[in-house]
Each structure stands twice: as structure tokens, then as C-alpha cells.
Amino acid sequence: MALKNRLVTMLARYPYRIMLFSLLLILGIGVGGSRLTVESGIDIFFSEDDPNLIADRELKRTYGREDNVFFVIDTRGGDIFEANNLASVQTITEKSWQMPYSRRVDSVTNFLYPEVDGDDIVIDTLVEDADALTREDRQRIKDIAMSQQALTGRLLADDGEVAAVNVTLNLPEAELAAAIDQAVSYARALAAEVESANPGLDIHLAGWALTEQTLAEVTARDAVTLIPALLLLVLVMIALILRSVTASLCTVITIFLSILCGMGFAGWAGISLNSVNVSAPTIIVTLAVADCIHLLSVFLTRLRKGQERADALRGALDDTLYPIVLTSITTALGFLSMNFSESPPFRELGTIAAVGVLGALWVTATILPGLVLMLPFRKSGESQPEYPG
Known part of the structure; x- marks a missing residue:
């Protein structure tokens, strides 16, 4: 208890000096956030020494990668062999050869089919010029x-309503993310172009390249949209619960600095964001809010009972510092x-969350007291906020 009393006395006596020192320290850690990158793909879920990952990489080195973009052309209950639909499939097939890093394109229109012509066997694509085909030609095709077993169930639905075009990619190991982005962007533009020319079709995209690109995009989008939305929601809820806009502002500042600790540490540690560890800021927010609510609720209760600001802060620190420290340390250990x-993204999530939780403890103990004394809080019965003298 003697140690706690000395800490409380120091925090209450030198709040602005401690706040300034802590702020500079946290900003130094937060600079690491500029080093963060986004990582996607299936490989990230395995350790570098995982035997399955090693075998998979050896297979790819021997036979090449099998990344692909898969166009699914849905006629909405129609017939893929109608003139416009078959022409759309042929357009996608031909233009897919121009897709960045395209190595092979397979579809019903360029399927190689052998035919007998006298004493010769002629092997040619199944569809030459879809726009010039007659009804009888399309029925024969x-x-x-x-x-053909090589088509049905793979590139052609059994009922003839849906067809597919599979584009196999030859992606480079270096700058893999950029290469995937180029291929997927081209595929999306091509799908939109064909859909616009033939509104009766729905074109969906799938494949490994789409999976990896979507994971990267969702991870980046969540970091940009969900966290600000969560902060706004927290701001409103705390203002209603504590009946103090200033308290909610203090909480949001604490949350921001706590996230800065966790994500800045991740940047300095060389950890890349992925679909798993991107949820670390949400976890940090939860603990930072809990710390702030504990301290601010006691402070506001004492302040509204008529205590002076400094006395109310000292009493709040004395009542809540020990449980906040205990809760934060045990949570970080968890x-x-x-x-x-065994999966690296989950190890990274645990480490980032632990650092963020301890960062929230540090911010609550060293920066929040200075904010409490600096910002205006209204006492019970006062019509105007009281500013510190």
C-alpha cells in the first residue's frame, strides 16, 4: 500500500510533467505505425518451419504456383448457348489472355475438340466466331x-445455365501483392464491361487471387472504417453514461493513445496486419474504455459531491489505481x-493486444490525470463548466 500511496501522490502532484513525458514516449512508439504493411494469403497462417507449408512451397517451386481468377457467368435461368451469352463467354475468354500475368485461359469456347474430315483428324476450338453462328450451329456446339466430361461440372453447369472461364496466373514471388492487385483489377473491369454489354448476365469472380486480394482489401478497409466508427460510438455512449462530454473526450484520447501503443509496437516489431491481428485495436478499445470508466466515474462522483478537482482526482486514483493495474496485468498475461x-497471426494478435492493454494502463495512469485537471468539468449544480485556475 505504501507504494500505491507514493504513486498516487506523485501522479496527483506532478500531473502535467508526467503527462508530457508519457505523451512523448507514446508518440515515439506510435511512429512505428507508419511501418505497418498489410499481408494476406493462406501461407500467413503457418509457421515458417511448418512441414505442410514447406511441402507446399517445394511443390510450387517444382511445378509452379496455381493462382487463378475464375469467372462465373450466370444466365439467371437462361441458356449459356444463346447467341449473346455465348459471345460474352468468348469475349471474356479472349480478353483474359491480356490479363496481367495470365498464363492459360480455359473455357467452353476455346475447348479443343477433335473432328474427322475425311482421312484427317482436325483439332480446333469448339467456338470460332460466336456472333456468326446459326441456331443449328449453337445447338450442335x-x-x-x-x-464432354472435361467441361461439365468444371467449366459448364450440367443444365447449361452457367459457364465459367478459368484464368491461370503466373505470379512473381517478388511484389506478389502488387501483381495480384493488377490481375484482380483487370478481371473486375472486364466483368463489369461484359455485364454492361449483356445485362442478362451476372458475372461473379472467384479463385485464389480473388481470395487473397479480398482478404487484403477487407483488412485495410476495416482498419479505416470500423475503428473510427467504434470511437464515435464510444464517444456517444460514454457521454450519455457519465453525463459528461468532457469525460467522453478524455476516454477517446486515451483510446487513441492506447491503440497507438499497440499498433506502433507492431510496426517496430515488423508485424504485418492480416485478417486476424487487425482486430487488436477493437480489443484494446474495450480495455481502455474499462480503465477510463473506472477512474472517471469515481472522479465525477467525488466532484459532484463538492470536492475540489485535485482532491477528487487524488481520491479517484487512490480508489481505482490498484484494481486497474491488477486487471490490466492479468488481462495482458491472458x-x-x-x-x-501454432498459427502466427494468433500469436501476433495476442502480443499486440497485450502491449495495447498495458499501454491503456500506462495512458490511464499517466496522461488521463493531466487531462482531468486540464479540461473543463462541471460540478453538480453549476450551469457553466469550471476551468482550472
Whole structure:
């Protein structure tokens, strides 16, 4: 208890000096956030020494990667062998060869089919010029296509309503994310172009390249949209619960600095954001809010009972500092236990969350007291906020 009393006395006696020192320290840590990158793909879920990952990489080195973009052309219950629909499939097939890093394109229109011509066997694509085909030509092509096991169930639905175009990519190991982005951007533009020319079709995109690109985009978008929305919600809820806009402002500042600690540490540690550890800021927000609510609720209660600001702050620190420290340390230890996971993203999530939780404790103990004395808080019965003298 003697140690706690000395800490409370120091925090209450030198709030502005401690706040300035802590702010500079946290900003130094937060600079690491500029080093953060986004990482996606399936490989990130495995350790570098995982035997399955090693075998997969060896397979790719021997036979090449099998990244692909998969166009699914849905006629909405129609027939893919109708003139406009078949022409759209052929357009996607031909233009997919121009997709960045395209290595091979497979579809019903460029399917190689052998035919007998006298004593010769002619092997040619199933569809040459879709726009010039007659009804009888299209029916003949449909009969051939529906009888081919290499097409049905793979590039052609059994009922002939849906077709697919598979584009195999030859992606470089260096700048892989940029290469995937280029290929997917081209595929999306091509799908939109064909849909615009033939409104009767729905074109969906799938494949490994789409999966990896979507994971990267969702991770980046969540970091930009969800966190600000969460902060706004917290601001409103705390203002209603504590009946103090200033208290909610203090909480948001604490949350921001706590997240800065966690994500800045991740940047300095060389940790990349992925679909798992991107949820760390949400976890940090939860603990930072809890710390602030504990301290501010006691402070406001004492202030509204007529105590002076400095006395109310000292009493709030005396009542809440020990439980806040105990809760934060045990919570951080719980998150650090995630380092026993075999999957790196979950280990990273546990480490970032633990650092953020301890950062929230540090901010609550060293910066929040200075904010409480600096910002205006209204006492009970006062019509105007009281400013510190």
C-alpha cells in the first residue's frame, strides 16, 4: 500500500510533467505505425518451419504456383448457348489472355475438340466466331459441350445455365501483392464491361487471387472504417453514461493513445496486419474504455459531491489505481498466452493486444490525470463548466 500511496501522490502532484513525458514516449512508439504493411494469403497462417507449408512451397517451386481468377457467368435461368451469352463467354475468354500475368485461359469456347474430315483428324476450338453462328450451329456446339466430361461440372453447369472461364496466373514471388492487385483489377473491369454489354448476365469472380486480394482489401478497409466508427460510438455512449462530454473526450484520447501503443509496437516489431491481428485495436478499445470508466466515474462522483478537482482526482486514483493495474496485468498475461498457438497471426494478435492493454494502463495512469485537471468539468449544480485556475 505504501507504494500505491507514493504513486498516487506523485501522479496527483506532478500531473502535467508526467503527462508530457508519457505523451512523448507514446508518440515515439506510435511512429512505428507508419511501418505497418498489410499481408494476406493462406501461407500467413503457418509457421515458417511448418512441414505442410514447406511441402507446399517445394511443390510450387517444382511445378509452379496455381493462382487463378475464375469467372462465373450466370444466365439467371437462361441458356449459356444463346447467341449473346455465348459471345460474352468468348469475349471474356479472349480478353483474359491480356490479363496481367495470365498464363492459360480455359473455357467452353476455346475447348479443343477433335473432328474427322475425311482421312484427317482436325483439332480446333469448339467456338470460332460466336456472333456468326446459326441456331443449328449453337445447338450442335451445345450437344458436343454437354457430352464432354472435361467441361461439365468444371467449366459448364450440367443444365447449361452457367459457364465459367478459368484464368491461370503466373505470379512473381517478388511484389506478389502488387501483381495480384493488377490481375484482380483487370478481371473486375472486364466483368463489369461484359455485364454492361449483356445485362442478362451476372458475372461473379472467384479463385485464389480473388481470395487473397479480398482478404487484403477487407483488412485495410476495416482498419479505416470500423475503428473510427467504434470511437464515435464510444464517444456517444460514454457521454450519455457519465453525463459528461468532457469525460467522453478524455476516454477517446486515451483510446487513441492506447491503440497507438499497440499498433506502433507492431510496426517496430515488423508485424504485418492480416485478417486476424487487425482486430487488436477493437480489443484494446474495450480495455481502455474499462480503465477510463473506472477512474472517471469515481472522479465525477467525488466532484459532484463538492470536492475540489485535485482532491477528487487524488481520491479517484487512490480508489481505482490498484484494481486497474491488477486487471490490466492479468488481462495482458491472458493475451500473451496466445503465443502458444501454432498459427502466427494468433500469436501476433495476442502480443499486440497485450502491449495495447498495458499501454491503456500506462495512458490511464499517466496522461488521463493531466487531462482531468486540464479540461473543463462541471460540478453538480453549476450551469457553466469550471476551468482550472
